[in-house]
Amino acid sequence: MNLTLTALCAHLSALLVLPPLLLGIIAKTKAAFGGRKGPPLLQLYYDLFKLLGKGAVYSRTTTWMFRLGPVLSLATALLAGLLAPLVGAAPLSFPGDAVFFAYLLGLGRFVTAAAALDAGSSFEGMGASREVAFASFAEPALILAVAALAGATGSLSLGAMFSGALWRSFGAGIVLVGGALFLVMLAENSRIPVDDPATHLELTMIHEVMVLDHGGPDLAFILYGASVRLLVWSSLLVRLALPDAPGPYGWAAWGAGVAVVGVLIGAVESSMARARLVHVPQFLVVAICAAAFAVMLSLR
């Protein structure tokens, strides 16, 4: 691992500080599409700050499971962020880390769903049920995308797979993998067309309804963890497309790339409606098929 202290600090600070900004970019894009001014770019920072300063209200039904959900899911998001490359090598990297990355996020989902069920509300149960159901389809798509990249690069480490160096040898595969990963990212981060983060009707929510009973610092942990996950996913997409260059230029290119992903998400959310829930599996099967075709290309 040729990781300098500067690179480590840069990785950590980007991972810890930038995530809420990405959500600000998405919100601004959506506002621009809607012809509105929109919330400030730093809105989520204000929200987090306010939530951390609040007291808490817990449901009488809940147990330690409810309190474990937010903290463990934030911990897994941050550790997944240490496994994923932002610029240069990731702080933690080993052959097979791609699988571990997927399962760490799975652990976060498992405890979040358990915490949702702990409140004993039918709405939260509904959200948990949808979340785990859709995740079952997102996982194979992610693993197939990883398999395609592993076949193309001969490496099982995220850093080597997402190096942006494959355009020449595996161009069509990159397009397919990128498409699949984009769809999976939308599903895993509860964005339109899988889930609507801005909806106000509990019956139609997935992720939002799971955290209905969380408030105060718990909600802050959850919102922050979600933004970290989104940043990590966006970074994977950026690293797939852009060649990696360490140093300030690399960071500038990466920042611009992540901002573009944010704008792209905002554009998707502004231009289409949330899909009906029964169509979500089909949406993810498209991702699975795209990744499977990429695997076939990589086997050629």
Place this chain on the structure above:
Amino acid sequence: MTLLLVAVALLAGGAFLAPPLAGRPRAARAVNLACTVCGCLAGLAPALFVLSGGDIPELRLPWPVPLGEMSLAIDPLSAFFLIPVFVVGLTAGVYGEGYLEAAHGHLPTASVRFFFLLLTASMALVVTARNAVLFLASWEVMALAGFFLVCAEDGDARVRRAGFIYILCTHAAVLCLFIMFAVMGSRAGSMDFAAMKAAMPGPGPSLGGLFALALVGFGMKAGFMPFHFWLPEAHPVAPSHASAAMSAVMLKMGVYGLLRFISLSPAVPAGWGVVFLVLGAASALLGVLFALAQRDLKRLLAYSSIENIGIIGLGMGIGALGLAHGNQTLAALGFAGALLHVLSHSLFKSLLFLGAGAYNQAVGSRNIEGAGGLLRRMPWTSLFAWTAAASACGLPPFTGFIGEWVLFRGFLGGGLSGDSRSIVFGAAVLALLGGLAAACFTMAYGTLTLGEPRGASAREAKDPDGLMLWPMALLATACLAVGLFPGPVARAAALSAASIGGLAPAESARALDAVMAPLALIGAIGAAAVVLSWLFWSLRQALLRRRTVALQPTWGCGFTLPSPAMQYTASSFAQPLLLVFRGLMPSEVELRPPVGYWPERAGFRSSLPDPLLDRCLLPAAEVVERSLAFLRRAQHGHLQLYLLHVLLFLIVLLMWKL
């Protein structure tokens, strides 16, 4: 080796002491506990010794049975399987004492004790026997002990039905094994495994035929689809500690048999690998989907065992393909992954069954939809069951992830050429399984332990006493410990994997060491997740210290009178997934829609019968029974006529031979 004999002797001795002591409950209990604990600990010692690199010479004693010999050996493969035998034997055995006491005489105490100890002892002999006659004898004792444990509550017609299906299957399986060993033995002129190995036929139809016999015989015991159907019948009705031993260990005897067969076979055709991969994928996928559709907790766990056996099958498939292609690393990876999952599954599934037993006794029903809120009422049981559920989902930092990660390495690592490279798609199957298992166990655990109790019995539930809790605590610790410190276990699995299929031990161990090196880091990151969550937890405590923390009812989304019955049920939870996969699992729905302006009664019932057992085999059996009914006329009860039959048969025999 002496220690192993001592262990078997203690277990068998304890078994035979149980019936005479039945009249003196305290003495019987003390003897049973002492024999279980001492026997299992004595048995673990030689297994651990071999797995740490030690060597134990083979033991041969004369045995007056024709062709039989008391030939016992512990190679790394046997040693690896001895670990679950004795760990589960110990924990489930001790738990069983508490369970029997809490059952207040609903269970035949002496016979359950007798057959449970006999089961453990016979399984220890199955994995160490090196003579086919000894192997089959121990196998049969194991199968019969299992039968009597399944039939412990034989007053119930459903229990008798399950026992009947079980004994039919197990004997169909053992018939295949008899034929297989007879063929192999007649070629070798001896029933000794080493002699059989030397005389095995080369690649060709006869080797394929033997493999087919092994696949049916051992696969039936392991529960591979389509030989799985006895499992969801037998596991739910046995006493919970017996279900734990059967599901966590007895199924693995089938896996052991298949691995032993591979190690005896001179060559492994690539087709075997494909068979394992296909059977494994089908078992795993259908197993977890059927598990999702169950409401009976122990039936759900039985289907989940089929899923895990399928995952083990995937590993064996990778291993067999690796052997067929001469890729030592891949072969070792596949077998090591399968073995690691054998160990993981035996740890978490026994814990799940023990937990299920505690829940059943507390709630009085196996239906998860009648329970709820048990985490608050049975905190310890639920904490332990949670570690097992997370392991069953294959999540880090628990034990289930380790084996799956090794399998992913096998699928994704490449190293094969030609068409076999398409095994990478196996990784997608494994990922889908991970997601579905997570859904299944979130559903089961959530419905059972989280939220509000849905019935009066769940409201009154209490943790069981220490004799049942401590074994669960031990298993839960093991689930977490293997996940956090996977190194030694992975090394042991690598050592045993190398002994299958005659891999060069040093070479494959070196190759595997390189592949498995990241496991230490995985364990460390898992520990980091624990530490980090603890930090955030403390941060939250610090933030909330001087602020108001209120306790309120769960928000009803505007509804002011929520009741526990309005919580999401397991059926609703699983519905989105079952809807997607309805083509694979046609469920029977009984719908009475509300009719008219003032509907009186409406109802909805859905059930998912096992397609193979309920839709094919039982109807087929009925047809056979009907068409052979005329033979019943020979069963008339007249002794004179029976004797006449015998005489006629003898005359026919004499005429034929003379």
